[in-house]
Amino acid sequence: MDFGQLVVAIGPWAIALGAGFEGETAAIAGGVMAHHALFPVWAAFLATAFGAFIADQLFFQVGRRFRERRFVVHVRQKPAFAKAVGFIERYPTGFILGFRFAYGFRTVSPVAIGLSSIPLRRFAALNAVACLIWSAIFTTIGYWFGPTVDRIIDALRPYKTELMIAFPIPGTCLLAWLLWRRHRQRRRERTNPPFHAPELPGGR
Secondary structure (H helix, E strand, C coil): CCHHHHHHHHHHHHHHHHHHHCCHHHHHHHHHHHHCCCCCHHHHHHHHHHHHHHHHHHHHHHHHHCCCCHHHHHHHCCHHHHHHHHHHHHCHHHHHHHHHHCCCCCCHHHHHHHHCCCCHHHHHHHHHHHHHHHHHHHHHHHHHCHHHHHHHHHHHHHHHHHHHHHCHHHHHHHHHHHHHHHHHHHHHHHHCCCCCCCCCCCCC
């Protein structure tokens, strides 16, 4: 099996895994790969939707079954969790359909929904619809922008050596900035106790 056959074989599964944990980046990458005919666009679409759906169902079950575990307690302390609770109480159907399109709500929302009284079947049905819509949008974006990616790569090819030398510089700066932000956040948490969001009544 050569490299091309390997990509065709595991590509959709890699896109599914990436869609579950990385989100839009993996979905767009799947569209770009489909544009290059590494696998059909319908495979990228279904893999993206499948990965996102499974990840959401997993986080839902974690919230429902392990509400006292460290991960769930940590999620409940995030300010976005309190906002998610408010949306769930006021617009449960709309929020399930739309939370994945809102920045900062992707992980906390399924956990918050799992802690609510929304039944598993209702969440699964609405989440499936949302994942299909989300996958169609971002896979199509990647497919349409495939030629643009090709042109960028071709334009940068003469500067390959310079890019290989310069590439570590922004990466190092980004790492330093992330470490500084993490240190600052920890110092702020020591100064101000974490926010404890209200807990929704459990449901089955």
